[in-house]
Amino acid sequence: MTLTHRPVTAADIDTLLTFPQGARELFFMFPKAQYPLTAAQLAAAIAQRFDSTVFELDGAVVGFANFYQAEHAGICCIGNVVVAPTARGKGVATFIINSMTQLAAERHAAREVQLSCFNENTAGLLLYPRLGFVPFDIEERAGLNGTRVALVQMRQILR
DSSP states (O other), rough: OOOOEEEGGGHHHHHTTTTTSSSSHHHOOOTOOOSSSOOHHHHHHHHHHEEEEEEEHHHHHEEEEEEEEEEEEEEEEEEEEEEEEGTTTTTTTHHHHHHHHHHHHHOOOOSSSEEEEETTTTHHHHHHTTTTTTTEEEEEEEEEEOOOOEEEEEEOOOO
């Protein structure tokens, strides 16, 4: 089992569209998107963000993430994290977060990496602290169908 990463290409888009399994998962990945995820929505997010990256397991695209903020020698914020349904439970999410954290340090000289996780995203809430992220704020947001949800802001200090 070999995990690698590379910059996203236009040829990856159709594959990435299949990863969110329903409106709830899309909300966790990309709260501003409308289900089902379209190529136009994803392309717009990629154009507005930094270092959009795909993650491959034995040559097959199984994950995606980017930065929605990337300040040189400052803070990088990881977003749009998603893992293919067939690759879940295989360490892909850990590889994504560790790779993006390394990219933040190396490419952007980041001193801090942040990410956000909705309170209903149990997998994320259990994973991120194991990878060194610590909650520092909670914001109220509107969830699907206007429900109240908590967005837990987490950070990892790099230096």
